[in-house]
Amino acid sequence: MQELSVIVYGQDVQGHLADCLDSVNGQLPEGAELVVAAVDDPAPTADVPGRVTVLALPRATSDEDARAAGGERASGAWLLFVHAKDRVPPGALRALQERIAALPDGADRVGRVDVVLADHVRSTWNTSGVPGPDARPLARAGGRDLALADCPDLLRVTPLLGNRALRAAFWQEHRDQLAATDEGFAARAALVLADRVTALQQVVLDERRLRPASLPPLTEEEHYATVGRYEDLQRLMADHGTPTGPRAVLYDVMATECMRIVARAAMPEPVGREFFRRASRAAVAWRPEGYRRPAGLEGIRRRLLEEDAYSRYRAFQSVNHKRRDLKSAVRERKRRVGAKVRAHRYQRELRRPVDPDLAVFSSYWDRGVSCNPAAIAAKLAELAPRIHQVWVVRSADVPLLPPGTDHVVPGSRRYWEVMARATYFVNNVNFPNGVVKRPEAVHVMTHHGTPLKRMGLDQMEYPAASKGLNFRQLLARVDKWDYSISSNSHSTRTWDRAYPTHCVPLEYGYPRNDVFYRATAADIRAVRERLGIAPGRRALLYAPTHRDYEASWTPRLDLAALAERLGDDTVLLVRGHYFYGAAASPLTDLRRSGRVIDVSTYDPVEDLCLAADALVTDYSSIMFDYAGLDRPIVIYADDWEMYAKTRGVYFDLIAEAPGPVARTQEELTETFTSGAWRDEASAKARAAFRRRFCEFDDGHAAERVVRRVFLGEHEASLPPVIPVDERTPAPSPEEAARR
Incomplete structure (x- = not known):
């Protein structure tokens, strides 16, 4: 087993170090070690058990120096550098260790794997575990051991050290380029210098992206340093004899990021102009032989960059924004016209008689035939086959429908015809706001679970649960219910409180659970x-x-x-x-x-x-x-x-x-x-x-619902609930x- 050293390094940014240590130490594989190169305050590491080395570094220590110090103290054959603000998801270290264990020990320098490159997710102050953009290049690489020239798109993988494990011997050999340098440079330099790289389609890092407003604004030199890092990487590639393919990919990444910074970074005009000049100089100096600019608007931007035409670029940017706004306005007008046409058709259909033998079913926001509505529909077909069933299903889920299922796609012409004329509406969630409740219509809310978590109006005190929920609109949808199904008294009381409306509770059990008996x-x-x-x-x-x-x-x-x-x-x-x-x-x-x-x-x-x-x-x-x-x-x-x-x-x-x-x-x-x-x-x-x-x-349960709602039988005639x-x-x- 080739041992793994996890090095947590850097300052305790915004108090995230303890979370980082918990995420690592709770899953260290047997034989692995944790090295903590913490700046300022070693207190969060005091109670960390296991095979741990703690370096309490002075306040002025940079991230680069902390990383270098941690790497020096690590004893494992492989190193994973994790910044103190980030986390390691459960199971990640085990997966990484198993991938490493399957590699040759590296005694033979020729053809050895020096870098294991993996996937990562991102978290912010209000999101957690959002997938990054790296799955595609990692999938293309597969599980093969590759030279960078064989899969140059690996240079597009987010440049973090926490999403790649480095062979310790490789780290020591190239310490000058990998240790005391910017993380983004070091991450890409590792791919350039590695003899071979292997990809792992497993998330090994949860990168915490801090609020920009919580960080000090970038200085002029920090803006310019972005261009300098790319030029340093290009020089490294030239010295290392890197083939044209990877150099072209890095050039493309450089140009794209520089243009993005010019377009989006709030730089003062003189700083923006100087940044553009430096990026232009780099674009000309490092353009690979035979490189062709992208087509379309991006190609125009690249040409203006190479020509150092800052004023023309800003004018082009202004015109492009106006063109985009115009297209957006045209699309919005078309959308509004289409909505008016559909609304007119719907209103026309609403003036036609209701079909007493037409029932509309939907489940989980139109995802297909399932849950309580499906069980009710099956029993309805058995006891009242005269009633025609139509399911509302998203277009993406239509191929998954059982053969012969009559269905409509939301928003289609027939959808509004069916929604206007049906008598029965059965759903385990609410129908859209725009659906009109006709006097003759009967709406059955089946729900889709017994509530442990807060529901409906009870969510108002919990912002994480109610984010984006309009409670007035929710109540308008709830007011369309005629029946509300529950499987226990707890649910009946909860629905009555969370969804205050006048409807009949059907304490019949959940139809989907009939199969359990x-x-x-x-x-x-x-x-x-x-x-x-x-x-x-x-x-x-x-x-x-x-x-x-x-x-x-x-x-x-x-x-x-x-x-x-x-x-x-x-x-x-x-x-x-x-x-x-x-x-x-x-x-x-x-x-x-x-x-x-x-x-x-x-x-x-x-x-x-x-x-x-x-x-x-x-x-x-x-x-x-x-x-x-x-x-x-x-x-x-x-x-x-x-x-x-x-x-x-x-x-x-x-x-x-x-x-x-x-x-x-x-x-x-x-x-x-x-x-x-x-x-x-x-x-x-x-x-x-x-x-x-x-x-x-x-x-x-399904039989009771069908007999009561669709056949109009009296409560007393329904099958009694078995104790x-x-x-x-x-x-x-x-x-x-x-x-």
């Missing part, structure tokens, strides 16, 4: 076979929820480590925004062996529940549905306090959980290896949870295998 042993065996779960293996469904304060899904578990600890007889069904990438993922071998199965896009989710022996989730409403199966549920609540504070919750899940609660990955692993996931205490907690939240789910203790859910996978 109707599926047979044969059905469960068939689902597991479709998913590729071998007979006799334990399947754990891992289904985390979304965090409103994060722009994309942040991985909270090291799935590779979890799968390894649980052994070959366990398979993980992972449902979420899959974060490990495609073929180059460190989980590739696990997926091939069937130990991890990506089910992020698999529908229906009810099939996954039927196939799973147990559920692992955090705060997702899937726990309330899965409880109906009376199978083990484990809560992984590593950030419960943050979630409860930012999203708002209706009850304390930790105190009223449906089973064991793990706060760390080690606790989660121990829950399964010790058998606590299905012991007597777990069964007792699940029974209480099931009685409370599966109150009306008994396998007849929880008298229900028999679908057999477990273990039971199904024996039948």
